[in-house]
Amino acid sequence: METEGINKMMMEVREMADAKGFSAGEERIWEMLALIHTEVSEATDAYKKGADLDKVGEELIDAIIRILHLLSAMGVDAEELYQKKMEKNWSRPHRFNTVRGG
Numbered sequence: 001m002e003t004e005g006i007n008k009m010m011m012e013v014r015e016m017a018d019a020k021g022f023s024a025g026e027e028r029i030w031e032m033l034a035l036i037h038t039e040v041s042e043a044t045d046a047y048k049k050g051a052d053l054d055k056v057g058e059e060l061i062d063a064i065i066r067i068l069h070l071l072s073a074m075g076v077d078a079e080e081l082y083q084k085k086m087e088k089n090w091s092r093p094h095r096f097n098t099v100r101g102g
């Protein structure tokens with residue numbers, strides 16, 4: 001696993017979470033998935049209530065941190081998955097999978 005890009009961020013998050021007492025065992029995967037939703041909901045709520053975009057962004061960063069923590073718990077090579085997915089997305093046609101291109 002290369003320790004650059006997303007994997008570097010993932011390891012930074014894992015180091016902090018470990019230091020702060022938040023475990024990343026496989027038994028927590030359901031909980032960690034749910035916590036990602038809560039952060040996206042917090043961003044949605046902040047935006048709905050007219051919060052400044054820095055606040056909305058902070059909540060989205062929370063979501064990214066939680067996603068990175070979960071990816072570390074899953075033991076996957078996030079950088080490789082990201083690069084493969086980007087390659088796949090670049091290979092898709094313009095406005096892929098849209099019915100009318102709304």
Ligand SMILES: [Mg+2]
Nearest residue numbers: 039042059062
């Ligand atoms: Mg939050």
